[in-house]
Amino acid sequence: MIHILNEDFKSEKTDELISTCKSNSDIMGGRLRKVHYNLGRILTQNYKNHFSEQCCIVSFLRSALPFSFGVADILDCPILFYDSNNHDFFDKNKDVINDKQMLFVDAVINSGRGMLETIGKLKVSHQKIKIITNVLCDKALEIFADYDVFTVRVSHNSFKGAKVLKQVDDKGPDTGDRLFRTLFE
Numbered sequence: 001m002i003h004i005l006n007e008d009f010k011s012e013k014t015d016e017l018i019s020t021c022k023s024n025s026d027i028m029g030g031r032l033r034k035v036h037y038n039l040g041r042i043l044t045q046n047y048k049n050h051f052s053e054q055c056c057i058v059s060f061l062r063s064a065l066p067f068s069f070g071v072a073d074i075l076d077c078p079i080l081f082y083d084s085n086n087h088d089f090f091d092k093n094k095d096v097i098n099d100k101q102m103l104f105v106d107a108v109i110n111s112g113r114g115m116l117e118t119i120g121k122l123k124v125s126h127q128k129i130k131i132i133t134n135v136l137c138d139k140a141l142e143i144f145a146d147y148d149v150f151t152v153r154v155s156h157n158s159f160k161g162a163k164v165l166k167q168v169d170d171k172g173p174d175t176g177d178r179l180f181r182t183l184f185e
Contacts, residue, residue, distance in 0.1 A: 002141060003150045005039075009046045014039070018153055021134065029181040033066040036107065036179065039134055039152050040070020047150050051075055051130065052101035058082045058118075063107035063176035067134050071105055082118065090122050097122075105132045107175045109151075112140035 006014055020027050020035045027035075044051070057079040059068035065081075072079045078096050082089055090097065102122065109115055109131075119129060126146050136144075136151040176182070 001148055002136070002144065002154075003047055003050070003148070004154055005043045005046060005150070005152045014042060014152070017042075021152075023175075023178070028178045032179050036066035036134060037070040040067040040105075040132075041074050042070075043132065043150055043152055044071045044074040048074065050148065050150070051103065054099065055101040055103050055130075056080065056097050057103045057105055058097075060104070060106040060115075060118075063174075063179055064105050066179060067107050067132075068105045071103065071132055075103075077103075084114070084118070100128075102129045103132055104129060107133065107179075108135045108137075109133045109140050110137045112137075112143045116143060 006018060017035050017039050019025060021032065021039070055075060055077045057068055057072050057075075057077060059065060059079055059081050061081055061083050068079060078100075080089075080093050080096060086092075102124065104115060104119060106115060115131060122129075129147060131144060131147050131149045132151075133149070134152045135155050136149065136153075138154050138156050141154070
């Protein structure tokens with residue numbers, strides 16, 4: 001089931017935070033990180049009853065970091081930092097994740113293929129997994145039909161993150177670059 005914060009729990013504050021996050025807002029760095037953090041907290045607080053007290057966050061590096069901290073601070077749970085180049089990530093962290101509900105957190109999910117590939121490495125039941133994201137592209141809705149997905153909003157855009165300051169054709173500013181000020185004119 002897909003849970004959409006800005007549809008299920010309408011608020012002016014959330015709408016304001018969402019507009020700050022959009023790639024055409026020109027907002028970067030610390031201010032954007034605070035917004036992602038706050039949206040992680042708001043989303044988690046509103047859906048808290050969906051998450052087990054025995055859970056563990058798998059935060060996708062690097063753009064998910066601020067959002068993940070917001071989620072983790074509400075749930076007060078372990079947080080692991082997933083790098084797709086770390087091929088034995090789940091084996092190395094099996095003591096932390098053992099018998100826990102797994103919360104896979106990313107800032108933006110476009111196609112969803114990377115998320116599903118990562119989940120496939122864990123080899124656990126869909127019921128033990130929740131997916132949490134700030135933005136979910138509408139093109140990925142169907143592939144997550146078997147999962148509980150929690151998102152701040154669904155986007156009808158599908159920009160590929162690139163080293164650009166403005167949206168051009170199918171490219172937009174990379175979320176991680178905006179969050180950590182690694183975009184330059």
